[in-house]
Amino acid sequence: MEIFLSIAINILIFWIGYLIGSLNASIIVGKLFYKKDVREFHSKNAGATNSLRVFGYKVAIVILFIDIFKVVFATYFVRIVFPFVFSPKLYFYIPLIAGLAAQVGQAYPIYFKFRGGKGVAATVGLLISINVLLWPIAGVFFFLLLFKTKYVSLSSLLTTLIMIGFISIPWMSQGVLSYATSGFGQFWVNIIIYLFAAALIFWKHRENIKRLLSKTENKMKFKK
Numbered sequence: 001m002e003i004f005l006s007i008a009i010n011i012l013i014f015w016i017g018y019l020i021g022s023l024n025a026s027i028i029v030g031k032l033f034y035k036k037d038v039r040e041f042h043s044k045n046a047g048a049t050n051s052l053r054v055f056g057y058k059v060a061i062v063i064l065f066i067d068i069f070k071v072v073f074a075t076y077f078v079r080i081v082f083p084f085v086f087s088p089k090l091y092f093y094i095p096l097i098a099g100l101a102a103q104v105g106q107a108y109p110i111y112f113k114f115r116g117g118k119g120v121a122a123t124v125g126l127l128i129s130i131n132v133l134l135w136p137i138a139g140v141f142f143f144l145l146l147f148k149t150k151y152v153s154l155s156s157l158l159t160t161l162i163m164i165g166f167i168s169i170p171w172m173s174q175g176v177l178s179y180a181t182s183g184f185g186q187f188w189v190n191i192i193i194y195l196f197a198a199a200l201i202f203w204k205h206r207e208n209i210k211r212l213l214s215k216t217e218n219k220m221k222f223k224k
Contacts, residue, residue, distance in 0.1 A: 005091055048064035160201050
């Protein structure tokens with residue numbers, strides 16, 4: 001009985017995370033304050049990078065942080081609330097599933113005809129949920145790669161791959177800095193969940209990958 005209930009609880013966790021993640025900030029902000037759908041401009045992607053092109057950097061920063069921390073919120077909501085309802089000693093469930101589901105919701109939002117972003121910012125939220133140290137580590141690699149290559153897409157993809165190595169370190173899933181996941185399964189559970197998130201990022205970037213291979217991808221221009 002506990003096995004079936006554990007499966008049902010994890011399915012519930014997924015749906016909670018997915019519905020939270022489907023609240024796409026760039027679409028909501030664009031329609032509420034600018035009467036624009038960000039998906040109708042430039043890359044037609046509902047994420048922070050395209051919001052930068054359409055609404056400017058101030059709005060893009062706000063959207064970026066919303067996209068990141070809605071994933072953290074979804075994970076921590078499950079981590080804090082669910083133990084009061086479902087004892088971890090009786091049932092096996094994984095709070096980080098909510099974070100992964102929020103990333104899926106960001107990419108395929110149920111409220112907006114499943115047309116969303118590419119899930120990069122949401123994956124940052126997933127990293128924070130695993131261990132807050134992963135955020136600055138990922139940031140360093142991303143900006144170093146961006147400065148070197150000038151490609152946002154390539155920097156995102158390479159950073160996504162690099163972080164697999166850091167998540168594979170067992171202590172990254174233990175202790176105070178990994179409060180949301182510590183005590184909920186072995187560290188390899190986080191690796192599996194992150195691999196699904198990484199696969200989604202690569203899937204959503206497939207057109208960018210084609211342009212990178214054909215050398216037609218747009219480069220980021222740095223102002224002097």
